[in-house]
Amino acid sequence: MAATAEAPQSTKKNYLTALKEALYEEMAANSDMVCIGEDIGILGGAFGVTDGLQEKYGRERVIDAPISEAAIVGVACGMCVNGKTTMVEMQFIDFISCGFDQIVNFTATYHYRTAGEVAIPMVIRGPAGGYGGGALYHSQMNEAWFANSPGLKIVCPSTPRDAKGLLKSALRDPNPILFYEMKELYRQRAIEEEVPEGDAALVPLGKAAVRQEGEDVTIVTYGTNVYMCLEAAKTLEAEGFRAEVIDIRSLVPLDEETILESLKKTNRLVVVNEAPRTCGFAGEILARLAQEAFEYLDAPPVRVTRLDTPVPWVKPLETFVLPSVDKITEAALRVCRY
């Protein structure tokens, strides 16, 4: 017999498939769940995350919306007011700016304004992040806008398991959640892994994951940057420093505890994130820990972020402004050698 016929079927899945599974499972489990977005039905989504979903659940529950981000968010919010759970896809997270008011002022505050009468179980998800040559409007990480807007949870998975597990948890959470998918990871072969089914797949919001243990420096990050930090950690290792790499996964709420525990051990902090520097989430982590872990820090806490620029198109420019393995390594070495 041919070898290929014999080979055991790989059950490893990529990040995108994991997301898709989460949607299929939650749509099946929750008949009150509705999906809405541009081109998510007939097309199955720009990247295919909702592929086949409309065929299975119909045009009423998987809505191909006009190009109207504000209405999409607002309509979804209205559905939540009237008992539904909604998944809103932003074709690229960059276009969220067009529905901004409906998110930060209408949706995020609904529970607060009503003194708890109305919860809004909504997940707004979409492809995000740079490194793919997407240029100014297909590369953004704009999570800090929402972190500064009370009432929103924010999640950003870096692995297939987390992609599925966090999305499932998000879809069961009664609050509006921004879910940042790393489009550079969607089809990354290197990170494929086995992904559980059903409730076994759930990953709780608000818990960080320690991706690598170490004693000399704590590197805190999320998203695509996780892999760059792990890569940098190898060089650090070669230089004699063992880095602890923490993937926060949830930004709001943030698992400060895990970071703090790590700092008690390493006494050194590097925060890495590809969003613009000023008022980005890296700064927030740094600020919190500079205060909370003041006694433990033996070196200045530093951040490696995008420059305060948009993400330019051509490769040398994109590389120039975004964090890279080199930049992370260099910063971490400086901190270790301080």
Added chain:
Amino acid sequence: MAATAEAPQSTKKNYLTALKEALYEEMAANSDMVCIGEDIGILGGAFGVTDGLQEKYGRERVIDAPISEAAIVGVACGMCVNGKTTMVEMQFIDFISCGFDQIVNFTATYHYRTAGEVAIPMVIRGPAGGYGGGALYHSQMNEAWFANSPGLKIVCPSTPRDAKGLLKSALRDPNPILFYEMKELYRQRAIEEEVPEGDAALVPLGKAAVRQEGEDVTIVTYGTNVYMCLEAAKTLEAEGFRAEVIDIRSLVPLDEETILESLKKTNRLVVVNEAPRTCGFAGEILARLAQEAFEYLDAPPVRVTRLDTPVPWVKPLETFVLPSVDKITEAALRVCRY
């Protein structure tokens, strides 16, 4: 003769009058300047900052726009592309969310996208801030959204002189600028002061003002909070601690130098700001200094901010969530006694 007739005319002006003077002077000096906003012409603005301006400069240069924040910003940007300087009034800074995309993606990036071909001399100004019972949508300080959006300068004056001087400088700057006016200060009698005319009034962007010198703790703030910090400094003084109060005035660009110099002397940092805590500008200042001034800090740097909540309406709730003299005093004392 009656005493009133004799009394020398006070030349002291309030914050709002100072802003108005800046607009009148710049409209006179720059025939390419155009103002646009809701109700700024016939009405003269919700608060009267543009009072009389349309009568003087006509309906073409002082435009009563439909209730369309996105179009207002975009139209103004187009005018800048074609050689004009524009002043955009947001009736309340809270409504800026409705024109968000046009600001952060269209306007802020224009110079960058064109590799410097096109500058956008635009000032978006409007009443901001809490403490007045304005509730969720008439109390916001949302400057952090824009601080995280490269290409925008951000200014927030706390005195009549600065209001005039910074607005004039902003209107001569070739970049898009967000200008946060503190509506609680508009008609504050206590802060009225003499305000120079013409070029003598100019106050440069990017320079902080030390409002009070001190050796024991550096309190960094801006806007309405400046006065609370000065008030807190009195209590601190009574407790034996002399606070240096720095009013940054410009957020982007930030005068880090002045803060750093102060910290070299005081070795203690408190940052105060009424915006939501997470990813707010207070955190940014704290993060920068925690890194830059690591060697100088003898106590954990702390921030006093709004809780991560909207601004609620009724007084006890509003007070509960916003920074106050008491909260600032308490935080500063803790830092001083650390």
Added chain:
Amino acid sequence: MLGPYSQKLTADDHRELLNQLYLARYFDVRLIKEKKRGRLRGTLYSSHNQEAILVGSLYGLKPNDWISPIHRDMPAFFLKDFRNGWRNPGRMGMTIQEVCAQVWGKQGSPGRARDNWSHIGSKAKHIIHSTSMLAGTIPAAAGVVYADRLDGGDAVVLTYNGEGSTAQGVFHEAVNFAAVHRLPVVTIIENNQWAYGTPTDMEYSLEDFARRADGYGIPGLIADGQNVFDVYEKVMEAVDFARSGKGPSIVECKTFRAYGHGDHDDDRAAKYRPTDEVAQGRSRDPIAVMKRLMVAAGTMTADQSKEHPAEGKGAAEVTDADFPPVVVEYLTEGVEFAVNDTVPPGEEGGMWVFRE
């Protein structure tokens, strides 16, 4: 002269409608006075002279229908489902106590006074909570009825908007969405000729805001906003159209803003609006119009129409004696409740950011 819907209204309906007009007017007048007495904070956006729009549009709704009032529509909160008994606790509308507690900033407010004045709602009573952002509630209105339809319901939603607010992008996005999905969304445009200090010709290029409907291929009806019957007629037409699955529509109600934009603006408005325009705009008080129509319909005598002469009087001139006692009593219950209610404790400011 009356349309098919209005013809079916009985003499009792006429009296009820008139009383509701009185009540809406009295609510406004009373709050203006309470505010002058210094008992209220915040801005009062008067619905004086525009009451027929609220009363007429709400009268024919089913209890389960949804509404989303905005700043100038405070009476709508309690007028909703009023036909089921002003004091009926099972009514799908707010009680006068709840509305007054909100205005006074007290605990008894449905939103525990966390946001101000008209920014309240109730999921239980099918009232959508607006923010300040004009036209911002229309998408949610579309979403609410979309969900209802999914569940097999036939609820309709009425959204209220000033004519100036129709310039907002989200108005367009939401109406377009509703049109594509034939959602039962009736958008009422209260055209009171001014958007704060801006006249309509600076907001829109046509005379009739109902023409905005033409761009979506949906009905754009025009009602005399001073005439309860005409508002009722046109809104019922739109509501039946919506409920039968034919989709959204726009009903422009022509009216005139009696005072300033808010009470802070009264003095300036007296300057920026020509006196004759104001006189003309206020010449057809909806209470007076209603009385004339009732006399003509024989549901009120000419003598009766002289009772309770609140019509045509400004807030400064009118007294409680100008209103039917039933109206004064009802509202007074609300005011007294609110005055005696307690302010929520400060800690609540930190609560309910998230659902745990």
Added chain:
Amino acid sequence: MLGPYSQKLTADDHRELLNQLYLARYFDVRLIKEKKRGRLRGTLYSSHNQEAILVGSLYGLKPNDWISPIHRDMPAFFLKDFRNGWRNPGRMGMTIQEVCAQVWGKQGSPGRARDNWSHIGSKAKHIIHSTSMLAGTIPAAAGVVYADRLDGGDAVVLTYNGEGSTAQGVFHEAVNFAAVHRLPVVTIIENNQWAYGTPTDMEYSLEDFARRADGYGIPGLIADGQNVFDVYEKVMEAVDFARSGKGPSIVECKTFRAYGHGDHDDDRAAKYRPTDEVAQGRSRDPIAVMKRLMVAAGTMTADQSKEHPAEGKGAAEVTDADFPPVVVEYLTEGVEFAVNDTVPPGEEGGMWVFRE
């Protein structure tokens, strides 16, 4: 049969228009091939089958007029003011070198390749720089001509939009603003029946997107987007209307998207769009239509019309021999420039955030 504007076009104009159609088509075909060869990054939004809209709309503009093309309009950047000489350095349009340098991501791009593909412009050449955000350029277009009018100019601006993009709120806000101020803004709607994977009936409730104009009381014209003369005719009507101070208008050009949304979407589009719909939509190639019209007008013989048979052929089938040499040469100059040009240095990523 030809309208008044088109009747004035000479035989030379006809030949020029045909050549421009060829050039636009060749640009597309050539880039598809270059991309297949792996020489290009990013997404290619083909204007195949839609070229008559660009060629016809730009032909009658004055040099000082402004345009704002979007993703599917790449040829517009060089076609602007093309009548002043394809290679004329003083022309108010981009050179083919500039446009190719942009596509190849090289320094010679007008924006130094900081943003991708169609996101370029030139203040000097009166081309507004778009972002990705659909319809987002219309407000700026209104602002540009507002400023021009203040300065005493009579420039008109053409904005290009897909039909799906008209659902955006900012479309409404900008058109409404332009209507109120009677600004010379001509909004061209390229109705190619699809918005990515969504058919028009999920985007809009009417058949003709020109009807969006009715909500603003402005002219809403419809042109046959496969017919250069008809596009020219309707756009000139709108442009003259605009230039004479009468205000904005909308010109819907009916066409059909030949391939996928972008080149990444070709395979999927072959599945989500019915084959007969695609065949029907592509049956009236604008080059073929133009040739037929020229033969009818006597500006081309039937024999001549058989030369350069690019019409009706997909990018895979067509070769350079199917195009007039003048077209191939012109574009080749651009491609060669771009290929040999250098990529900007990384440090530029940190530059020009602010004007110093």
